[in-house]
Amino acid sequence: MSTTAVSAAAAPAPVTKKAAKPPNPARARLRRRLAQWGFIAPAVIFMALFFGYPLVRNIVMSFQDYSPSTFFTGSSPFNGTDNWSNVFNDELFGKALWHTVLFTVGSLIGQFCIGLGLAVFFSRRFPLNGILRSLILLPWLVPMVVSGVVWRRILDQDTGVLNSFLGMVGLGDTPWLTSPGMALVSVVLVNIWIGIPFNMVILYGGLQEVPKELYEAASLDGASAWRTFRSITLPMLRPVITVVLVLGFMSTVKVLDLILALTDGGPADSTQTLGTLTYQNSFVQLDFGAGAVVGNILILISAVFAVFYLRANRNEGK
């Protein structure tokens, strides 16, 4: 777009134009620059205000003693790395980090595998395909908090529907949300349920893009269904899979509302993740500095994966 030597050489037309119109080429260029910035400015201002400012503020806050009195006096003295060392010395942080890893990896694997399975299943033609596919979208439409509250009832050990259902086959006493060993598993299962539609829809879309001829060729070559899936479907889906996994990662790693509604981080902190820890530090203990520290760590983790994603995409493009 810019009038560098390279683009000018590549597209000689404007150069000749400029030569044909001598009155002040510098002004014309300036005006053009201004026009370009005029179009970019709203986006830049928006980003700076709503992304840049909070981000920088959060980083600064993690080095400040930011307490309730700050809201009145406006003073929040810098306290070096006190917040950071407090957070790292809190045994809950280690636990929460570990739970976040388990929660994220477990959810991603579950959502992706089931989502992919369903996408492959629905990419064949059969009666009621469309209706069933839209029914599977339902979990996506339900707000996270509502899912959480409903699932809490379903998973109640004594009065929950799931246990009375399992009771018919003699498995009716599963402590879904009440045992520290089980609660995280249950939370992951609920999150998988929530994430399936997103994975399915995106992967289904990706499958539609795979040329049918490839499958025809494969069947002519006598490839088995598994071989076709491994050698055609998966490689062709690769760009879509990257998108699904990275977006899934970003929304899973910071999850908060679901866990608050299901277990409140309990029992005995067995479902505390970095998300709930940020919330607890900032809005229950009102220790905004510590909350900012955990928040920054979350941002950092997401940023690392965003970089991976961008690199992967750039390689795709080349």
Place this chain on the structure above:
Amino acid sequence: MTAPSPDGLRQRRRRHHRRVIVPLTVVSALAGGAVLSGCGQQRDPDVYTVMNSSTDESYHRWDAQTLARCGKQLGVTIEQQSVPAAQVMTKALRMASSKSLPDVLQLDASEMPTFAEAGGLIPLKDLGLTTTDIPRGIVDFGSYEGTYYGAARTVNTLALFYNKDTLDRAGLKVPATWAEMRSTAKKLTTGKRYGLALSAGGAEDGVFQFTPFMWSNGGDETKLDSPQVAGALDYWKSLLKDRSLSKSTVNWTQADVNDQFMAGNAAMMINGPWQVETLNTKKALHWGMARIPVPKAGDDSVGPLGGGILTVPNTGDGAREKMSAKIIGCMSGEQEQITYALNSWMVPANEKAAAVWREKVPELAALSGQVATARSRTAKLGAGWSSVSLALQSAFQSALTGESSEAALKRAQQRATSGN
């Protein structure tokens, strides 16, 4: 852009450029300006605002009626602003930094010390409110470090609710000691019904419910690893071991406990009077209320004092603050207290009002006795309560799901100490 074009078109395009650039820049500037300046707020001289957590329709309506009466009496308009209870504190802090605090702020008593410590509240006595006729305990309830910041209209605490029919059918008396409650609960546990329901959830609800056991046993929040606190926790564990409590107890809020009791899944429950309105919607349910059982006969049953208090936030406008105090004076006046107490099933804070109220609702007599000995959660720790509360939640949940009470509480005490 690269195609050669006749001069006229170029001209038009350039003009077009200008036509686009100018509005774009203006829009960005306006958007930026609106965001940066959007916080300041001008106060209307005759309109006062009261912020509370009365988001339930009924509570909102009762408060609106009170405010209408008080506004008429004082010659001002009072507006009510209700936000969910869990957000009052953070919302108020945000309003403080944007200098748009309400004139009267209703805080949960356990949150007031944090707000007072931050310098956000005006002492009510400086504004001319007195504490005559208010029992010592309730003055302390609204005080932080000896200064009276918050006037309570009504207070609440926990009590033992029981299903009269279930107890009568089993021929059992209402338990008064821990041993009696344990055996009664055990006898009442049959089939899908548990003898007792309480909340041991991982939030303030669970801690609120643990305090009467901890305090009645002589334990204290300043020393979580004492044998008295461990004894209280062991008592909870014994109820769970008897299967008198559901294992889901660790996942229940107080509202869940009430649901279970109403559904007949629990014969007794520990809960507060704010559930009465819901309980009474089920006509077939005959419930009674008693003091929370004590470790040994003759011990004091010490429950937690709960409820909101009315405070005047520091807005820097002395004249408005004086009027705000008058509004609080009216809202917490004797007659308004009785009206509010009768509506909300809580106990009036004022002694004279409480006497009138006791005659009107004799079925809640147990509650007023319990209030008389009840304690404020933050009296000893002030703003340090929240970190102790979090440590305690984690401890009793660990203990109820298998760990020994001593080990769990020892860790909790360490965490509470390092967290301060």
